[in-house]
Every structure is written in structure tokens, then in C-alpha cells.
Amino acid sequence: MLTAELIQEAADFLRGRIRRTPMERSQALSDHLGVPVYLKLESLQETGSFKVRGALFALHRARERGVGHVATCSAGNHGKGVAYAASELGMKATIFVPSSVDESKLKAMASLGADVRISEFPGYDETESWALDECESLDLPFISAYDDFEVMAGNGGTVALEVLEDVPEARRFVMPAGGGGHSAGFSFVVRDRFPDAHITLCQHEQSPAFQMSIECGRAVTELPAFQTLAGGLEGGFGTNTFNILRSRYTDVVLVSEAELRRAMRWMMAEHGHVIEGSSAVALAACFRNDFERPDAPTVIFISGRNIGEESLNNVLDEAD
Amino acid sequence: MLTAELIQEAADFLRGRIRRTPMERSQALSDHLGVPVYLKLESLQETGSFKVRGALFALHRARERGVGHVATCSAGNHGKGVAYAASELGMKATIFVPSSVDESKLKAMASLGADVRISEFPGYDETESWALDECESLDLPFISAYDDFEVMAGNGGTVALEVLEDVPEARRFVMPAGGGGHSAGFSFVVRDRFPDAHITLCQHEQSPAFQMSIECGRAVTELPAFQTLAGGLEGGFGTNTFNILRSRYTDVVLVSEAELRRAMRWMMAEHGHVIEGSSAVALAACFRNDFERPDAPTVIFISGRNIGEESLNNVLDEAD
Numbered sequence: 001m002l003t004a005e006l007i008q009e010a011a012d013f014l015r016g017r018i019r020r021t022p023m024e025r026s027q028a029l030s031d032h033l034g035v036p037v038y039l040k041l042e043s044l045q046e047t048g049s050f051k052v053r054g055a056l057f058a059l060h061r062a063r064e065r066g067v068g069h070v071a072t073c074s075a076g077n078h079g080k081g082v083a084y085a086a087s088e089l090g091m092k093a094t095i096f097v098p099s100s101v102d103e104s105k106l107k108a109m110a111s112l113g114a115d116v117r118i119s120e121f122p123g124y125d126e127t128e129s130w131a132l133d134e135c136e137s138l139d140l141p142f143i144s145a146y147d148d149f150e151v152m153a154g155n156g157g158t159v160a161l162e163v164l165e166d167v168p169e170a171r172r173f174v175m176p177a178g179g180g181g182h183s184a185g186f187s188f189v190v191r192d193r194f195p196d197a198h199i200t201l202c203q204h205e206q207s208p209a210f211q212m213s214i215e216c217g218r219a220v221t222e223l224p225a226f227q228t229l230a231g232g233l234e235g236g237f238g239t240n241t242f243n244i245l246r247s248r249y250t251d252v253v254l255v256s257e258a259e260l261r262r263a264m265r266w267m268m269a270e271h272g273h274v275i276e277g278s279s280a281v282a283l284a285a286c287f288r289n290d291f292e293r294p295d296a297p298t299v300i301f302i303s304g305r306n307i308g309e310e311s312l313n314n315v316l317d318e319a320d
Numbered sequence: 321m322l323t324a325e326l327i328q329e330a331a332d333f334l335r336g337r338i339r340r341t342p343m344e345r346s347q348a349l350s351d352h353l354g355v356p357v358y359l360k361l362e363s364l365q366e367t368g369s370f371k372v373r374g375a376l377f378a379l380h381r382a383r384e385r386g387v388g389h390v391a392t393c394s395a396g397n398h399g400k401g402v403a404y405a406a407s408e409l410g411m412k413a414t415i416f417v418p419s420s421v422d423e424s425k426l427k428a429m430a431s432l433g434a435d436v437r438i439s440e441f442p443g444y445d446e447t448e449s450w451a452l453d454e455c456e457s458l459d460l461p462f463i464s465a466y467d468d469f470e471v472m473a474g475n476g477g478t479v480a481l482e483v484l485e486d487v488p489e490a491r492r493f494v495m496p497a498g499g500g501g502h503s504a505g506f507s508f509v510v511r512d513r514f515p516d517a518h519i520t521l522c523q524h525e526q527s528p529a530f531q532m533s534i535e536c537g538r539a540v541t542e543l544p545a546f547q548t549l550a551g552g553l554e555g556g557f558g559t560n561t562f563n564i565l566r567s568r569y570t571d572v573v574l575v576s577e578a579e580l581r582r583a584m585r586w587m588m589a590e591h592g593h594v595i596e597g598s599s600a601v602a603l604a605a606c607f608r609n610d611f612e613r614p615d616a617p618t619v620i621f622i623s624g625r626n627i628g629e630e631s632l633n634n635v636l637d638e639a640d
Contacts (some may be wrong), residue, residue, distance in 0.1 A: 022339050027431060044364055048592050269629045272368050274594055309589045316633045
């Protein structure tokens with residue numbers, strides 16, 4: 001279960017093991033939205049994304065239960081986070097990745113000492129079912145990238161504690177939502193402290209799993225893959241994360257591929273930071289006409305910077 | 321005079337006013353050089369460069385002396401640092417800039433409330449003489465970008481204290497040297513603590529002011545401008561900084577424009593960070609054949625990330 005105690009335990013464990021990432025004021029967005037706007041730059045976190053928080057905490061808790069070897073399925077930031085966490089904590093990690101995995105991510109996980117298993121399937125969903133079967137036969141505990149309470153506590157809860165410490169007057173929060181691991185932990189902390197806080201979840205218009213889940217009244221846990229720079233936002237929502245978020249979110253904004261690419265260029269031009277596509281949806285949301293104007297200091301969560309050089313080059317090459 | 325006390329005073333003043341920037345381990349450079357290699361990422365500092373340190377400390381000391389309005393000459397990171405410091409400390413800043421100033425830098429300084437005066441000259445040296453004349457007639461104290469002891473204490477001294485706290489075993493230090501403000505303060509601290517430390521200064525081959533100063537036995541304070549992405553490393557050396565560095569540096573490595581552009585792409589591909597050309601010379605030096613192999617843990621100083629979007633795009637577009 002997700003509790004304030006679990007989140008505090010995660011924060012205590014992570015102190016000194018991860019970076020305290022900066023909160024950067026955005027003058028341009030403050031001017032645009034008419035309230036002070038801050039960016040929580042988890043793109044500057046160790047491993048290039050916030051996912052290392054949940055990975056470190058979940059592996060630590062597994063180790064406390066006597067586990068020395070864990071498995072996960074991810075070709076992205078969670079996989080990198082788990083590989084890093086295992087190497088830091090002296091554990092073994094087996095990481096199942098789709099056959100479409102990018103060479104540089106594979107290299108990064110392997111160089112951290114992870115045992116990387118490449119699936120015969122290019123998509124995430126088939127790879128995950130294969131991974132779950134393998135874990136069962138190998139008797140390996142599987143750490144979900146999002147639908148796990150320790151991951152939620154680490155990924156979202158501890159970020160929220162830092163955000164509220166650094167900008168205590170913030171009441172509007174804007175963040176991307178993929179499987180919901182970050183946003184569930186984050187909104188759990190914020191809503192408890194400020195019942196009137198406004199929490200905006202941002203998704204890709206081609207993969208609006210949270211919005212569909214709200215409409216159905218239950219978590220839509222699978223959605224087809226598609227070509228996007230926001231790979232972290234593809235696919236279905238978590239069941240546990242949906243149950244936490246359904247009573248805590250305020251609204252959802254959907255963003256197009258062109259909008260998120262434009263937001264990546266904006267971030268580079270205005271702040272000089274590279275961010276990945278999944279991070280850019282939250283920024284892109286703020287520039288849309290259907291974005292409800294904030295009436296309080298606003299924090300935008302910037303989740304990661306892991307993007308291939310070629311993709312970045314393509315994005316920067318486009319004219320506005 | 322530069323003293324350990326002045327540097328400690330700068331560090332005490334800056335605590336909580338600037339970011340404690342991360343020290344990022346570089347696995348690829350560690351493999352290449354055969355020793356642990358760390359990057360001190362001042363490119364992630366507030367304002368996008370370390371220059372804000374010296375600016376804040378120098379303006380604070382000026383304020384203590386009863387000064388409410390200062391001037392400087394810079395179209396780059398020092399100008400942005402002074403504009404930011406004045407706005408933080410409730411002071412006025414007049415910044416003289418060459419006519420070649422880039423629009424985005426001008427906007428950044430003006431939006432921080434600085435009074436920006438554009439010179440009729442495109443070059444730095446003529447602009448600075450005009451600025452010094454204007455300051456004399458306006459009775460404004462002028463804060464040099466590098467040849468000032470408070471700037472050296474803030475820019476180089478305080479960075480060195482953090483580096484030695486974070487990687488106490490480091491004995492090799494590699495850094496760019498422009499006017500010498502950072503490297504003088506940095507080497508003052510390091511050499512005092514570790515007389516056997518190896519300090520490598522890196523310059524652009526078309527503007528080797530420090531190497532020329534060593535050969536002449538006195539500071540070469542002016543050099544012609546040229547077209548480069550490493551604008552911070554153009555021009556002459558400081559007289560005070562040269563006197564501090566001549567007995568403290570170990571060697572100099574000169575780098576070409578092509579090498580520094582390649583190092584910018586390497587940083588993006590390996591670490592996912594944008595850096596400006598002046599920062600890249602220190603990285604580029606490590607890949608040269610004439611770079612003396614380190615025999616101890618090594619720290620490379622990454623000074624800033626302020627680069628125009630178009631220049632970045634051009635660099636990333638090049639193939640290796």
C-alpha cells in the first residue's frame with residue numbers, strides 16, 4: 001500500500017544516494033501564464049531521469065527481504081535505473097528488453113553490469129508477458145516500472161517532498177503520466193498536504209490511457225504501440241496507480257507529437273537543457289489554448305533527458 | 321590579494337544562493353584515460369555558468385563598501401552573472417556590450433533589469449576601453465570579468481573547495497583558461513592543499529594567451545578576436561591571474577575548433593548534456609595524443625552551457 005510512511009522511508013533512504021535536482025524558475029513561462037512558474041529538473045538526475053529513485057528504493061527493500069537478484073522489463077529509463085541501482089547496491093539485475101531496443105541504451109545497461117535479455121518481440125507488451133513467464137520459471141522477483149508501491153513512493157513521492165520544500169507556495173502541478181508511477185506518488189503527497197491543489201496530468205493524444213481509464217471507470221492497462229519520441233508515455237496505465245490517481249487528479253491535457261517536439265526546442269532555446277519527448281508533453285500542455293490558466297505558483301515536472309543524438313538532431317533541425 | 325580567507329568568505333556567502341552542482345562520473349573517459357574521471361558540471365549552475373559565483377560575491381563586497389551601482393563589460397556569461405547578481409542583491413548594473421552581441425544574451429541581461437549599453441565597436445577590446453572611459457566619467461565601479469581577486473575567489477576558489485570535498489582523492493585537474501579568473505582561484509586552492517597536484521590549462525590554438533605569456537615571462541593581455549564557438553576563451557590573459565598561475569599550473573594543452581566541436585557532440589552523446597564551446601576545450605584536450613596520461617583520479621571542469629540554438633544545431637549536424 002502507498003502510505004506517507006513509505007514515502008518518508010524512501011526519501012530517507014535516497015538522501016545522499018541521488019542528486020537533489022534544481023528547481024529552475026522559468027521567466028518566459030511565468031510571463032506566459034501570469035504566475036511564477038518553476039521547473040523541477042529531474043532531467044539532471046543521476047542516470048538522466050527520476051526513475052532511478054524508485055529503482056533504488058525498490059531494490060533496497062527487496063534486498064532487505066533477502067533478495068539478491070531482481071528482474072524487470074524496460075528498454076528505457078526504468079531499465080537504466082534498475083541497472084544502476086543493482087550496481088550501487090551490490091545486487092544482480094536481469095533486464096528484459098524488446099528487440100527494438102536502441103543500441104546506446106543496451107550498452108548503458110550492460111556497462112552497469114546488468115544481465116540484458118533481448119526479446120524476440122519488438123513491442124513492450126509481448127516482451128513483458130515473456131519476461132513474466134521467464135521470471136516465474138527462474139524464480140526471479142519482478143519489479144514493475146510503475147504499478148508497484150515502492151516505485152511510486154520513490155519516483156513520485158520523494159519528488160513531491162522536494163518540490164513542496166523548495167516552493168511551498170506552489171498549488172498547481174503539471175506532469176507527464178505514462179503508467180502513472182510518478183504521478184500517483186506525487187499526487188498522493190500533494191493532495192494530502194493541499195486538498196485544493198490543482199494537478200494536471202499530460203499524455204500523448206495517441207495514447208491517452210488515463211483519460212480512457214477515467215471514461216471506462218477502470219484502468220485501461222494495454223494500448224497499442226506507435227512511433228513517438230515520447231516512448232515513456234506509450235501503452236496502458238497501471239491498476240494501482242489509476243486507483244490512487246482517480247480521486248486525486250484535477251484534469252488531463254493531451255498533446256500532439258508536433259507540440260512535444262516544439263516544446264523540446266523551446267526548452268533548448270529558453271533554458272539550454274536537453275529533455276526527452278516524454279518530459280516535453282508537460283511543457284507543451286502549458287502552451288495549449290485548452291490549458292486552464294493557473295491562479296497560483298506552478299511547478300512543471302521535467303522527467304528526463306535521455307534521447308538519442310540523432311533524434312535530438314532531427315528535432316532541432318525542424319523550423320517552428 | 322587572493323587569500324584562503326577571501327575564498328572561504330566567498331564560499332560562505334554563496335552557500336544557499338547558488339546551486340551545488342553535481343560531480344558526474346564519466347565511464348567512457350575513465351575507460352579512455354585508465355583512471356576514474358569526474359565532470360564538475362557548472363554548466364548546470366544558475367544562469368548557465370560558473371560566472372555567477374564571482375559576480376555575486378564581487379557585487380556583495382561592493383555593496384558592503386556602500387556601492388549600489390556597478391558596471392562591467394561582457395557580452396557573455398560574466399555579463400549574465402552580473403545582471404543576475406544585481407537583481408538578486410537589489411543593486412543596479414550597467415553592462416557594456418560589443419555591437420556584435422547576440423540578441424538572446426541582450427534580452428537575458430535586460431530582462432534581469434540590467435542597463436545594457438551597446439558599443440559602436442564589434443570587438444571586446446575597444447568596447448572595454450570605451451566602457452572604462454564611460455565608467456570614469458559616470459563614477460561607476462567597474463568589475464572585471466577575471467582580473468579581480470573577488471571574482472577569482474568566487475569563480476575558481478569556491479568551485480575548487482566543492483571539488484575537493486566531493487572527490488578528495490583527485491590529483492589531476494583539467495580546465496579551460498580564458499582570462500584566468502577561474503583557473504587562478506582554482507589552482508590557488510588545489511596547489512595549497514596538494515603540492516603535487518597536476519593542473520592542466522586548456523586553450524584554443526588560435527588564442528593561446530597563457531602559453532604566450534609563459535614564453536614572454538609577462539601577461540599577454542590583448543590578442544585579436546577570431547571566429548569561434550569558444551568566445552569565452554578569446555583574447556588576452558589577466559595580469560593578476562597570470563601572476564598566480566605561473567607558479568601553479570603544470571601544463572597547457574591547445575585545442576582546435578574542430579576538436580572542440582567534436583567534444584561538444586561527444587558530451588551530448590555520452591552524457592546528454594549541452595555544453596558551450598569554451599567548456600568543450602577541456603574535454604577535447606583529454607582526447608588528444610599530447611595529453612599527458614593521468615596517474616590519479618581526474619576532474620574535468622565543465623564551465624557553461626550557454627550556446628545559441630542555431631550554433632548547437634550546426635554542431636550536432638556535423639558528422640564525425
